[in-house]
Amino acid sequence: MAKKPSSDENTLTGRVKRYAQVGTAIGGFAARVAGERVLGRKSDPAKNAEGLKLALGGLKGPLMKVAQILSTIPEALPAEYAAELAHLQANAPHMGWPFVNRRMTTELGEWWKSKFKSFPREATRAASLGQVHKAVALDGRALACKLQYPDMDSVVEADLKQLRLVFAAYRTYDPAIDPSEIHAEISARLKEELDYHNEARNLALYRHMLAAEKGVHVPEVVSDLSTRRLLTMTWLEGDPLQEVADRSDQATRDAIAVNMFRAWYVPFYKFGVIHGDPHLGNYTVRPDTTINLMDFGAIRIFDPQFVKGVIDLFNALQKGDRALAVSAYEIWGFTGLSNEVIDTLNIWAAFVYAPLMEDRPRLIEETNAAVYGRETVAKVHKELRRLGGVKPPREFVLMDRAAIGLGSVFMRLKAHVNWHRLFQDTIAGFDVDVLAKAQSAALKKADLK
Numbered sequence: 222m223a224k225k226p227s228s229d230e231n232t233l234t235g236r237v238k239r240y241a242q243v244g245t246a247i248g249g250f251a252a253r254v255a256g257e258r259v260l261g262r263k264s265d266p267a268k269n270a271e272g273l274k275l276a277l278g279g280l281k282g283p284l285m286k287v288a289q290i291l292s293t294i295p296e297a298l299p300a301e302y303a304a305e306l307a308h309l310q311a312n313a314p315h316m317g318w319p320f321v322n323r324r325m326t327t328e329l330g331e332w333w334k335s336k337f338k339s340f341p342r343e344a345t346r347a348a349s350l351g352q353v354h355k356a357v358a359l360d361g362r363a364l365a366c367k368l369q370y371p372d373m374d375s376v377v378e379a380d381l382k383q384l385r386l387v388f389a390a391y392r393t394y395d396p397a398i399d400p401s402e403i404h405a406e407i408s409a410r411l412k413e414e415l416d417y418h419n420e421a422r423n424l425a426l427y428r429h430m431l432a433a434e435k436g437v438h439v440p441e442v443v444s445d446l447s448t449r450r451l452l453t454m455t456w457l458e459g460d461p462l463q464e465v466a467d468r469s470d471q472a473t474r475d476a477i478a479v480n481m482f483r484a485w486y487v488p489f490y491k492f493g494v495i496h497g498d499p500h501l502g503n504y505t506v507r508p509d510t511t512i513n514l515m516d517f518g519a520i521r522i523f524d525p526q527f528v529k530g531v532i533d534l535f536n537a538l539q540k541g542d543r544a545l546a547v548s549a550y551e552i553w554g555f556t557g558l559s560n561e562v563i564d565t566l567n568i569w570a571a572f573v574y575a576p577l578m579e580d581r582p583r584l585i586e587e588t589n590a591a592v593y594g595r596e597t598v599a600k601v602h603k604e605l606r607r608l609g610g611v612k613p614p615r616e617f618v619l620m621d622r623a624a625i626g627l628g629s630v631f632m633r634l635k636a637h638v639n640w641h642r643l644f645q646d647t648i649a650g651f652d653v654d655v656l657a658k659a660q661s662a663a664l665k666k667a668d669l670k
Contacts, residue, residue: 316352316370321368329446337356338358338359339357341355348516351373352368354366356453363458364453366452369450377411381404381411384404402615402618406619410518410519410619417451421442423669424439424454426666426667427488427514428441430494431484431487434484437483438511440454443455457515458507459504459506459507459512463501466634466635471635475634478630481504481630482647484514490647490656491656491659492656493527493656494520494523495620495623497618498516498619500516501630523616525654529552532651535574538570538578543563554614561604562605565608568600568601568604576641585636
């Protein structure tokens with residue numbers, strides 16, 4: 222007897238249903254932009270951006286997550302598009318009790334309720350791919366149970382195909398940035414996020430990498446209550462960052478910023494791993510200024526040489542070493558670099574690295590203010606378009622999102638920190654071979670390699 226496909230498999234019916242939803246939303250937008258190109262009409266970026274926001278605004282699921290990612294990657298989309306997408310939030314409505322009961326029965330069996338002391342009918346939080354219920358274990362521990370929405374495999378597959386239309390429409394009138402590698406990276410990471418077994422391994426990896434960081438807390442997976450579409454972990458109490466920032470003094474805000482920096486960059490510079498989603502909903506703050514780090518679906522593991530390239534570019538900018546800068550870009554995967562393209566990339570790099578260059582306490586926005594940032598981006602974009610464009614390596618998608626997302630957090634905190642010293646302390650004693658060995662051991666321990 223043939224196996225009946227579950228509602229969560231990547232089925233033709235599921236994909237067709239999603240194509241109908243998303244295709245209607247995006248198709249008109251893409252057709253209008255393409256039509257402007259064919260008819261020789263002058264494009265109105267602001268109008269097209271508003272159209273894209275309206276097209277996506279009624280949808281939930283991974284396309285909303287993609288929109289949030291793209292809104293934080295410089296020049297992945299035009300500035301007008303990014304500004305509109307930045308307003309979109311993944312406010313998927315909570316799934317009701319019938320869905321919750323079916324999902325829990327499928328994942329843990331008919332008598333699943335007997336495995337908890339209590340399990341609320343209402344979700345505590347909803348996101349783009351699933352929702353979280355705050356339950357209580359039989360031993361009294363508070364638990365976070367993350368349930369994946371139904372048919373998400375089909376939804377992701379359909380959304381990623383439709384995303385190509387958005388990129389294609391953009392490329393018809395602006396060749397400065399080739400987004401093909403960006404699409405490839407988003408596709409790979411989103412598909413990983415659907416597998417909660419993989420996220421559980423990521424959680425174990427982060428517990429290992431941050432074990433010595435007293436300022437960061439990582440939940441513990443409850444394996445016997447977890448499956449591919451249900452992830453159960455210990456609940457970590459804390460307050461939203463913005464609430465804490467609004468009521469805290471400068472010293473408290475600075476301490477939170479240091480803990481945030483360490484939470485993201487100790488794993489990167491010591492193990493070659495980045496948490497690519499510094500969304501405000503993915504961490505909370507404790508009364509002692511330590512932070513709870515949560516949601517480990519968007520994790521990127523880098524070749525140790527890539528990490529070396531990040532440090533090399535810092536040293537190149539600090540010393541004015543053009544050859545070292547070129548070497549760093551090539552390590553990252555840029556190819557066919559002319560002298561003019563290198564000069565243009567250096568303009569962008571100098572802007573991004575600016576807070577790390579000065580050995581003094583300072584605000585992030587002293588050289589990364591919005592107006593200066595827009596002027597820098599516009600200058601770089603204009604030059605790249607004139608020079609025939611560039612294809613950013615796919616590794617930059619989560620790396621850029623982490624850096625820019627964290628920068629916005631530091632700005633919210635109005636953190637006045639010596640970023641140069643913080644960076645130097647984090648990379649002290651860096652050796653690419655040592656990192657490679659540490660990464661291999663950590664991945665093996667977390668069963669990721």
